[in-house]
Amino acid sequence: MKLLHTADWHVGRALMNVSRQPDIAAAVEEVVELARSERPDLIVHCGDLFDSLRPAYADMDWTLDRLRELAEVCPVVVIAGNHDSTALFELFGKLLGESRLCFVARARPPAEGGILEFHCGAGEIARLAPLPFVHANRTIESFESPENWMADYADRVQAIVDALARGLLDGYDPARHVLLFAAHLFVSGARFSSSERPIHVTDTYATRSERLPPVAYAAYGHLHRPQPLPGVAVGRYAGSLVPLDFGELDEVKEIVIVEAEPGRPARISPRPLRSGRRLRRITASLAELETLAPEIGDDLCLVTVRTESPIPDLSLRVAELLPRATLLDVREDCAASRVRVVSEARAHEAEPGFERLFEEYLGAQGVRAGSANRVLETFTALLREVEHEEEARMLELEALEG
Numbered sequence: 001m002k003l004l005h006t007a008d009w010h011v012g013r014a015l016m017n018v019s020r021q022p023d024i025a026a027a028v029e030e031v032v033e034l035a036r037s038e039r040p041d042l043i044v045h046c047g048d049l050f051d052s053l054r055p056a057y058a059d060m061d062w063t064l065d066r067l068r069e070l071a072e073v074c075p076v077v078v079i080a081g082n083h084d085s086t087a088l089f090e091l092f093g094k095l096l097g098e099s100r101l102c103f104v105a106r107a108r109p110p111a112e113g114g115i116l117e118f119h120c121g122a123g124e125i126a127r128l129a130p131l132p133f134v135h136a137n138r139t140i141e142s143f144e145s146p147e148n149w150m151a152d153y154a155d156r157v158q159a160i161v162d163a164l165a166r167g168l169l170d171g172y173d174p175a176r177h178v179l180l181f182a183a184h185l186f187v188s189g190a191r192f193s194s195s196e197r198p199i200h201v202t203d204t205y206a207t208r209s210e211r212l213p214p215v216a217y218a219a220y221g222h223l224h225r226p227q228p229l230p231g232v233a234v235g236r237y238a239g240s241l242v243p244l245d246f247g248e249l250d251e252v253k254e255i256v257i258v259e260a261e262p263g264r265p266a267r268i269s270p271r272p273l274r275s276g277r278r279l280r281r282i283t284a285s286l287a288e289l290e291t292l293a294p295e296i297g298d299d300l301c302l303v304t305v306r307t308e309s310p311i312p313d314l315s316l317r318v319a320e321l322l323p324r325a326t327l328l329d330v331r332e333d334c335a336a337s338r339v340r341v342v343s344e345a346r347a348h349e350a351e352p353g354f355e356r357l358f359e360e361y362l363g364a365q366g367v368r369a370g371s372a373n374r375v376l377e378t379f380t381a382l383l384r385e386v387e388h389e390e391e392a393r394m395l396e397l398e399a400l401e402g
Helices: 021-038 057-071 086-096 153-169 286-296 314-321 354-365 372-387 395-401
Strands: 002-006 042-045 076-079 101-104 116-119 125-131 177-184 217-221 235-237 254-259 267-272 279-284 300-307 326-334
Touching (some): 002 021, 002 217, 021 254, 042 125, 057 076, 076 177, 153 177, 217 254, 286 300, 286 314, 300 314, 354 372
Parallel strands (some): 042 076, 076 101, 125 177, 217 235, 279 300, 300 326
Antiparallel strands (some): 254 267
């Protein structure tokens, strides 16, 4: 049998108030085309279908249409991630009824439909144990009792995994069955990208990989960096479809194609995804930006411009040089906004005065506009006049008033 493993679409995502939907849509279309060419027997989406618990109607409509396209190829199973609403997934399940598109909102004991079976070619049967995201502050009544409410998160999740493992092996026929496990969890030792919700990738939410069910393949979602599962477990994090923020800069995104036969090791083939605009951090002068413009194209950019003196309307100048790019932020690194480093001789002064302290402050912080040296000169002049009990004069104001 052949499996297509994907995860973490995060439909509805925005980055610095810029919608990522065009990039996500392009990547999903690439997934659909890969599914049509690969012709898998089963597609598993391992959670975080949406970016928020209450996705926009347009996002739900678009996403269900894309999932239906995948379901025209083969059955599709979507499990709930920490960004997804279990109530919404349960509603989708009721509306769709018996179809080739299955939403799994929460884990169920094997006796209550917690193990899904799919008939593949050559008499093979794929047995799938799905485990949606488990919140640390909520219980799953079918698996838990008051005796283990005080157990740590990893032990609580392990109890669910063990129950699902027993279900997979109940009536197991090694000549016909291919065993699969799908989860939306953080496994201890896996590398995250810093774009995940921080609370859900801490030690509080860490689970173990050494006691996974004895499956041909474990399909995971939750972490956005594509990677094998840590330890000896046979499985992968599929990762997000596109770099969702700058914590995923330069990551190569993928889906995973898995070919498995009863009683034989699975063949795992990550397939890179090329769709969507790139994220770029650029530090350059205006002249260098003009040279880089053809290479940058329509990328999403954080731009820092090196200048000798402040440039009015810098963002407009950059936008003219990079007409196709999406400018998330434009900052100026102005040489005039910094003061010289304190000399070694002055650094050994016993007690620095106000002028020295203010100079060091400007050296570290710079100024929002204008010349840092001019600010320092004005401060020094005011300080001197105060020390001599003279009337303070602001030459700039006098010039304006004159």
